[in-house]
Amino acid sequence: MRGAGTRRASSAAVRRAGAAAKMRAPSTSARQGPYSGQGAPRDRFSLILINAPSALRLHKRANPITNGNPIMSVNDTDGSGGSLYAGRIPIFPRRVKGFYRSLKWWIMGIALGIYYVTPWIRWDRGPEMPDQAVLVDLAHRRFFFFWIEIWPQQFYYVAGLLIMAGIGLFLFTSVAGRVWCGYACPQTVWTDLFIMVERWIEGDRNARIKLVKQPWNARKIRLRLTKWTVWLLIALATGGAWVFYFADAPTLARDLISGQAHPIAYTTMAILTFTTFFFGGFAREQICIYACPWPRIQAAMMDENTLTVTYKYWRGEPRGKHRKREGAEKLGDCIDCGACVAVCPMGIDIRNGPQLECITCALCIDACDEVMARIGKPRGLIDYCTLADEIEEREGRPHAKPMWRRIIRPRVVVYFTLWAGIGLAMLVSLFMRDSIDLNVARDRNPTYVMLSDGAVRNGYTIKVSNQNHETRTFRLSFHAEDPAHPGRPYPLEARIQGSDTLTFDVPADKKRSLRMFLTTLPFAVIRPSVDVEIWVEDLTTHERAKAETKFLGPKLEQLP
Amino acid sequence: MADKHEKEIDELSGVDTTGHEWDGIKELNNPLPKWWLWTFYGTVIWALLYTIAYPSWPLIDKAFGGVLGYSSRAQVEQELARHAEAQKPWLDRIAALDLPEIASDAELAQFANAGGAAIFRTYCSQCHGAGAQGAKGYPNLNDDDWLWGGDLEAIHYTINHGVRAPEDEDTRDSVMPAFGDGTLDKAQIAQVIEYVRQISGQEHDADLAAAGAEVFADNCAACHGEDGKGNRDIGAPNLTDHIWLYGGDRQALLETLLKGRAGMMPAWGKRLTDAQVKQVALYVHQLGGGE
Numbered sequence: 001m002r003g004a005g006t007r008r009a010s011s012a013a014v015r016r017a018g019a020a021a022k023m024r025a026p027s028t029s030a031r032q033g034p035y036s037g038q039g040a041p042r043d044r045f046s047l048i049l050i051n052a053p054s055a056l057r058l059h060k061r062a063n064p065i066t067n068g069n070p071i072m073s074v075n076d077t078d079g080s081g082g083s084l085y086a087g088r089i090p091i092f093p094r095r096v097k098g099f100y101r102s103l104k105w106w107i108m109g110i111a112l113g114i115y116y117v118t119p120w121i122r123w124d125r126g127p128e129m130p131d132q133a134v135l136v137d138l139a140h141r142r143f144f145f146f147w148i149e150i151w152p153q154q155f156y157y158v159a160g161l162l163i164m165a166g167i168g169l170f171l172f173t174s175v176a177g178r179v180w181c182g183y184a185c186p187q188t189v190w191t192d193l194f195i196m197v198e199r200w201i202e203g204d205r206n207a208r209i210k211l212v213k214q215p216w217n218a219r220k221i222r223l224r225l226t227k228w229t230v231w232l233l234i235a236l237a238t239g240g241a242w243v244f245y246f247a248d249a250p251t252l253a254r255d256l257i258s259g260q261a262h263p264i265a266y267t268t269m270a271i272l273t274f275t276t277f278f279f280g281g282f283a284r285e286q287i288c289i290y291a292c293p294w295p296r297i298q299a300a301m302m303d304e305n306t307l308t309v310t311y312k313y314w315r316g317e318p319r320g321k322h323r324k325r326e327g328a329e330k331l332g333d334c335i336d337c338g339a340c341v342a343v344c345p346m347g348i349d350i351r352n353g354p355q356l357e358c359i360t361c362a363l364c365i366d367a368c369d370e371v372m373a374r375i376g377k378p379r380g381l382i383d384y385c386t387l388a389d390e391i392e393e394r395e396g397r398p399h400a401k402p403m404w405r406r407i408i409r410p411r412v413v414v415y416f417t418l419w420a421g422i423g424l425a426m427l428v429s430l431f432m433r434d435s436i437d438l439n440v441a442r443d444r445n446p447t448y449v450m451l452s453d454g455a456v457r458n459g460y461t462i463k464v465s466n467q468n469h470e471t472r473t474f475r476l477s478f479h480a481e482d483p484a485h486p487g488r489p490y491p492l493e494a495r496i497q498g499s500d501t502l503t504f505d506v507p508a509d510k511k512r513s514l515r516m517f518l519t520t521l522p523f524a525v526i527r528p529s530v531d532v533e534i535w536v537e538d539l540t541t542h543e544r545a546k547a548e549t550k551f552l553g554p555k556l557e558q559l560p
Numbered sequence: 561m562a563d564k565h566e567k568e569i570d571e572l573s574g575v576d577t578t579g580h581e582w583d584g585i586k587e588l589n590n591p592l593p594k595w596w597l598w599t600f601y602g603t604v605i606w607a608l609l610y611t612i613a614y615p616s617w618p619l620i621d622k623a624f625g626g627v628l629g630y631s632s633r634a635q636v637e638q639e640l641a642r643h644a645e646a647q648k649p650w651l652d653r654i655a656a657l658d659l660p661e662i663a664s665d666a667e668l669a670q671f672a673n674a675g676g677a678a679i680f681r682t683y684c685s686q687c688h689g690a691g692a693q694g695a696k697g698y699p700n701l702n703d704d705d706w707l708w709g710g711d712l713e714a715i716h717y718t719i720n721h722g723v724r725a726p727e728d729e730d731t732r733d734s735v736m737p738a739f740g741d742g743t744l745d746k747a748q749i750a751q752v753i754e755y756v757r758q759i760s761g762q763e764h765d766a767d768l769a770a771a772g773a774e775v776f777a778d779n780c781a782a783c784h785g786e787d788g789k790g791n792r793d794i795g796a797p798n799l800t801d802h803i804w805l806y807g808g809d810r811q812a813l814l815e816t817l818l819k820g821r822a823g824m825m826p827a828w829g830k831r832l833t834d835a836q837v838k839q840v841a842l843y844v845h846q847l848g849g850g851e
Contacts, residue, residue, distance in 0.1 A: 084591055084592065085591050085594045085596075085597050086590075086591040086592070087593075087594045088593060286593065286595065290593060443691070444691075445689075445690055445693065446689075446691045446693035446702060449700065449848060450703065450803065451703055451704050451802070451803075452703065452704055452705040452798065452801035452803050453801065457702075457703075457848060459702070459847075459848055497846050497848070498669075498846065513670075515848075517848055
């Protein structure tokens with residue numbers, strides 16, 4: 001079980017390795033940087049290693065509870081044996097202000113707003129139809145989305161949406177890396193919300209660390225209970241909002257309160273309440289690091305033109321706190337204040353280079369910009385930057401290419417074209433689709449029936465869906481051409497089982513199944529196969545739908 | 561864990577390696593998160609509790625049944641009972657109403673047809689075929705030729721009481737006698753065969769057929785009618801149409817005349833419920849030939 005994998009190893013190890021790195025005699029490479037005197041990096045792998053931490057002074061993340069002493073018992077590197085298992089190092093993200101923080105507040109507000117409010121929007125569809133704008137009606141097998149109504153056989157629209165979501169993720173990932181993780185993933189958004197609540201109730205980073213360290217007393221119990229209660233209420237609202245998408249929200253809300261709702265509703269709510277409470281309040285970054293497969297897939301989709309959150313060590317190093325000391329002029333811009341580490345919700349040090357824990361939430365950019373402004377240096381010591389830019393900047397050509405040139409590249413254009421093409425195709429087909437859905441299935445057993453007067457009869461099952469919200473009257477007709485005499489009709493007679501006419505009603509928003517028979521007229525020459533078109537026409541709107549099928553008969557040698 | 565290897569510290573990360581190496585990539589020896597371990601213990605405990613709750617441990621004569629008393633057989637029984645309960649109001653209405661009333665109620669007719677189709681496949685398809693297309697000696701139920709009548713009432717009666725079913729005294733009963741037992745001689749039989757082929761519009765010998773007309777009038781017309789169009793009251797088939805139960809070629813006609821015919825159908829009223837028989841009747845009636 002030891003050594004859960006190399007993937008995690010390279011970066012998770014980085015932050016645990018500080019003490020070991022310090023113990024080692026500072027090697028020449030550590031002083032000079034990885035590529036001094038070695039020329040340009042050979043390939044992409046070495047590009048990634050540009051940010052390799054041996055160039056920097058490695059800092060193991062300090063455990064705030066043990067007064068900054070890194071916990072080494074989890075994996076002692078001197079080989080004397082230690083625990084096989086590492087406890088979670090608690091994270092106390094500090095409050096930060098700035099452009100990305102504001103952007104994230106807005107995204108959170110809009111995303112959560114959409115999620116909680118949508119089921120309550122009403123949409124009039126006429127009598128006996130649900131008036132909920134967005135509704136997944138499992139009992140009646142309908143999906144309503146404002147003016148769009150999707151039937152089960154049109155589920156390909158949902159498949160199309162899923163494909164769009166997939167390609168959309170490729171698109172965003174190739175442009176800006178784990179931007180989904182950092183801004184829009186529910187795990188990130190709800191964790192952000194939970195941390196905000198935690199900060200309101202228990203105070204900012206230092207107050208929270210103090211609270212954890214102090215023994216239990218009335219105040220600590222009170223704060224903890226308040227925090228957990230608010231978390232639970234948010235979690236309950238989250239689970240609650242989910243079930244409203246599947247039933248009429250006002251009715252279900254009343255039933256939920258009066259205890260009359262279906263057990264499935266309560267179970268779903270309970271599960272989602274628990275997962276929200278636990279994932280947002282306690283598991284947090286562990287979900288991203290250990291449970292979620294998406295970050296591993298994303299890494300494979302990034303290239304040297306992908307924007308990632310980058311510490312520009314070529315500008316920041318060597319870092320140092322003591323600006324007034326002798327030799328300070330040799331120091332880089334990083335004053336080693338630790339602001340970027342303190343605000344990080346994943347508990348990493350971005351200065352160790354790109355690492356798999358980083359969800360690119362960009363809060364370290366805001367934190368560093370604040371500090372740079374205070375010490376009178378230009379912003380962007382930590383910033384969105386591509387690996388290709390990094391090479392240019394290290395060779396003294398900052399902004400060699402404008403950002404849009406990095407973003408608009410063939411790969412991105414292909415993704416966008418695919419994504420937009422599928423979206424357009426779906427929109428077009430959605431607006432062009434008929435409000436009649438006609439399906440004709442010819443009887444296959446028996447394929448044809450010989451009647452007592454020598455005529456041949458075929459049976460068909462006809463299914464007509466009326467997707468409008470009022471009853472409609474349709475007339476059935478057919479068109480068959482004699483294969484031996486093109487242009488001449490093949491003499492057939494149509495009949496609907498149990499009816500004297502070829503007109504029939506289909507109730508609003510319903511599908512009706514009919515049995516239709518085609519029989520040869522007495523003077524017909526029996527043919528083995530005749531192409532037939534079945535037409536259904538709305539008698540009021542004259543909207544029509546067509547289905548193609550065949551009329552089969554015995555081959556000549558089978559005739560008596 | 562057990563493998564011995566030289567302690568090797570990875571320069572980049574400062575972590576020792578496991579000694580495993582693939583294409584120059586070495587596996588670092590990082591610890592698992594503790595919660596992972598606790599989750600593992602949790603699953604072990606869950607598994608143990610599961611074996612207590614559900615059928616599990618093999619004992620000498622049977623397996624331990626679990627404290628919840630669950631069994632898949634009992635679950636099937638419950639589900640069957642649930643379906644039976646859900647269908648009961650429909651079946652009660654089918655039992656209470658007349659066949660034409662059921663047929664005119666679209667929703668009820670749909671239920672009856674679906675149920676009838678299932679019953680037909682279970683009990684009737686062995687002889688009549690899955691598509692009710694029939695076979696030699698077993699009538700095709702899709703066509704418009706009926707031995708005993710093709711309206712709902714007649715179909716229902718045939719299913720209910722069967723044909724020549726010994727278990728039902730109200731059964732449809734008649735017999736095509738064996739004329740080969742001396743009633744007709746060989747020449748007469750040959751003549752009547754040609755006559756039957758004539759009235760059914762097939763290729764025939766006109767001279768023999770002319771003689772056969774007399775034989776037919778004397779021996780066959782009592783049941784099949786003077787014009788040969790049959791008699792549904794006694795299940796005598798129409799000999800003038802294109803449909804043959806046992807075949808219309810000379811060999812088949814000879815066999816029919818010599819040995820007679822007496823096909824059988826069970827009286828399903830003795831085996832199925834009233835509602836089931838009605839459902840099958842409705843199903844057969846809507847196949848296309850219903851009158």
